[in-house]
Structure formats: structure tokens, C-alpha cells
Amino acid sequence: MKVCTQLATGLSILALLTMTGAARQQVAVTIDEWDVPTPKSRPHDPTFAPDGSAWWTGQMANKLGRLDPKTGAMKEYDLPTPQSGPHGLTPDSRGHIWYTGNFAALVGVLDPATGKVTEYKMPDERARDPHTPLFDRNGILWFTVQGGNFLGRLDPATGQITLKESPTANSRPYGLAMNSQGDLFFDEFNSNKIGRIDPKTFTIKEYVLPDPGARPRRIAITPDDMVWYTDYARGYLGRLDPATGAVKEFASPGGPTSLPYGVTTVGDIVWYSEAGVEPNTMVRFDPATGAMRTWPIPSGGGVVRHMVTAPNGDIWIACSGVNKIGRVRISGDR
16 A cells, blocks of 8 residues: 655645555545634535535635635625624525524525525424525425424425424434435434434424434435435444444544544545544545545534535535635545
């Protein structure tokens, strides 16, 4: 095994990994980072829009931000409700950006062309902290409500919000992902369970993870519909087979205190970040071989809470504690 590391322009790092064995290949990883305009805004979650722009939530600044990766130009948009605590965000097909107001019990949508923001308040005061949003195939917005212990759906055509409590009390629904059949899966961060939502009926099924101490935080799904989750409490990457309920665990390279957090997939490969390691790392896991490899985040990361994969295979990350948004470019990994 040979690893070459080289600094690139700006805050970038290029690492070339040559792996030997039956499936010999080269993997090149470049991590670019940009400072967001407002200091101490704590970029919480990233996303990307149909026009190729990258976005982030400035949770403590009460802003949404946009980056043009080609030029480096940035723009921030103020949100109308003070201290709404924008948390998760996701685009619709028109390029409007939907976000959860985690501190203000609302879901909002920004039209970037006009700057207009429309807000939808939660219909139940217990649903105080909407968390992670995601659109299904039919254009319905789904979201988790962590402390309130709800799952929610919002119909953009009518603005109607429907809430349903998680089957397990105080389970704290967190991350959210969708499989190839259109079913939604979510982590129950305060329990050792993964939930599954049928979007047609809003019925919920739970899968119990074998270790009572497991605390799944974020979630992602590979093309074979295997569900991957980061076990934040125990330092593992986990895999759930929804067809059988079988669970397999893989120890994170940083050990039991590595705090695996944000996770995504690029094709068949799983990528996630270790928040308990200094500097934070990007970890590549190949399910076919069980091999893991880590790359340090140049700025240190400052906790990467969420990550998403763009259509071109780039991974976007938000580096909360260091006030940056980042892009992870991968080559030789097909």
C-alpha cells in the first residue's frame, strides 16, 4: 500500500491511494473548502441544487447560503423568523430550497430568484424541532422531528402538514433516506432502532439493532437497498438488510470514541465522517472487500453533521465548527 499526500490550491488536500489485490485500483480524493461569509454561523447541513450550486444552513446566523463552485461566489439569504435555527435543507425540482426551522417549529421554502420565503408552522406544539427534510418521488416533503418524536409530511401543493409519532417513545427521529422503492428510512437516535415509512400509508415499521447501546445518527442507502447508519455512541458503521432484518457492524478506524456522524453513498461505496477524531476524517468503506481508508479534512472539520452526494459524484459537507462548506471530489473509484 502506498499513500501520497500533496497540498492543492486553497484549503485542499489530494491523497492518492493505490490498493493491491484482485480489484487493484487508484482512488484520488480532493477536499476543497470555502469560508462562509457570516462568522460563527455554524453551517449545519449542505445540499446542492439543479443548477449545480451548493447550499448550506447558517444555523446560528438565521441564513441560508449559496455557493457557485465554478466561481466561488457566495450569497446569503436572511430568513424572516428571527432565530429560526435553520437545520436541514433540500431542493425541489424548481430549485427552490426547503429547510427546517429547528428552533422555531417550522418548515420554510426560499425562492432564490426573488428571495421570498414562505413558512409553514407545525400544527402540533409538541413538534418543536423539525430536523431533516427529504422529498419523495411524488414531490411530497418528509421530515423528522427529533425532540418532539414525530415524523412529518408536507404537501407543497396545499401546505398541509401531517404528523405521526414515532412508535418508540423519546426515540428522537434523526437522519432520513429513501430506497429504490420509494420507502423512507430514519434513525432513532435515542434508541437502538431504525424506522421504515411506507409513504403511501404513512405506516412505520421498526428494526431493532442487536446491541442495546447502539445509537444510529445518520443514514444512507446503497443501490442494493442496504441501509447504512453511523453508530455515533459505539464507533461503528452499521448495515441493515431490510429484507431479512439482519445487521452487520464494522468498527470505525478511529475506534470506539470516533463518533461516526454524517454519511452518504457514491455508487456502491459508503463514505462517512468521524467527528471524534482530530482532525475530523472522511472514511471510505468498500462493502465488497470490507476495506476502510481515511482522509483528514484540511480545516479539521469542526464536526461534519451531514453530507450529500451530487449527481456528478461529488460529496458536499458542512464543517460546522470552522464555519466552512466543503466539497469532496473522488476519482478512480468506479
